[in-house]
Amino acid sequence: MPYVNIRVTEEGVTAAQKLQLIEGVTDLLSSVLGKDPSTTFVIIDEVHTDNWGLNRENITSRRQREAAKNTER
Amino acid sequence: MPYVNIRVTEEGVTAAQKLQLIEGVTDLLSSVLGKDPSTTFVIIDEVHTDNWGLNRENITSRRQREAAKNTER
Amino acid sequence: MPYVNIRVTEEGVTAAQKLQLIEGVTDLLSSVLGKDPSTTFVIIDEVHTDNWGLNRENITSRRQREAAKNTER
Amino acid sequence: MPYVNIRVTEEGVTAAQKLQLIEGVTDLLSSVLGKDPSTTFVIIDEVHTDNWGLNRENITSRRQREAAKNTER
């Protein structure tokens, strides 16, 4: 009866991709630990890029820097 | 000073129902463990049915199957 | 299929009290929102009093102050 | 590589304030525990005031009581 919480930034994850995550995590817990899929919960939280910090900056800024770098090239 | 996090699917839970959950959980912690309501936090997260997986499918699909089954009858 | 996480300080909560919390929360979600007990998860985390802060102090100190106050009387 | 989750009520927190929280928490973990900012995650969750309970009431009601009290004066 595992509970899995996946938190990712809110950047256009599709329902099909979410389903792939749900299936993949459920299968992993079944194959590694023998957990029953019928009591395996997977919850995906999508977090606004302003609300996620890494390395003292938010992901909104990080993405802008990355985009600027790609444009320069 | 308990902290309680209730996660349910986002399917039209009303403010009145949320209040019943808040009151019920606070009373439970007060009666079972003697916890002080004035420092009891209850946070309710409503999760989109695409983002909640159970038994290798998302709840959106599960609800559609359930609805189809009820229509057949 | 709700998921409920109850966090309390680690201060001798018995297995019987934990079961009362599990039963009480499950019944509450069933009566207020019609949620199925067979897919209702309740997880209780017990947190060391050094690791829980409230009002800028840890609970270890708070309990010591409370005990001292009771002894004075 | 700390993970920090800050949950506050959804009451108009600006992107600039969120950034101050991200910077402040990252610096604190660096100075107190020597943690590397490049693997320090800070995630801020904003919770609707109907969904947050304290002292057996939701924060929506608490704010209304506070506002009423201020008006009376």
Added chain:
Amino acid sequence: MPYVNIRVTEEGVTAAQKLQLIEGVTDLLSSVLGKDPSTTFVIIDEVHTDNWGLNRENITSRRQREAAKNTER
């Protein structure tokens, strides 16, 4: 930069199995969403069976019932 929290019951999960979960989840997020493994966190929480409720009972009791059923056969 995903954050994944896996919660399972504390029933003898080995370090090797934990590593398989860490690798599997990291690979899944890389292949489905293109997430960078170097900023993918996976945290596994092992929860005492007395502290995990499902279907109004704790997992300690559930395991005892399952064991009794297997012995009968």
Added chain:
Amino acid sequence: MPYVNIRVTEEGVTAAQKLQLIEGVTDLLSSVLGKDPSTTFVIIDEVHTDNWGLNRENITSRRQREAAKNTER
């Protein structure tokens, strides 16, 4: 009434350091958002290094690699 959860690896964090984290986070939320310390919760979770994954490995291995590198020098 913020709730803050700090998760770090279990590597000898002292009670004094935990208190510095509690004070620092509480002061930050007070200064940035005007939050009341008397309803600010800070919970610190210490996670075993086998249970924390980053970059497809657990922190136990990461620390061994780091120690080996320092010995070489």
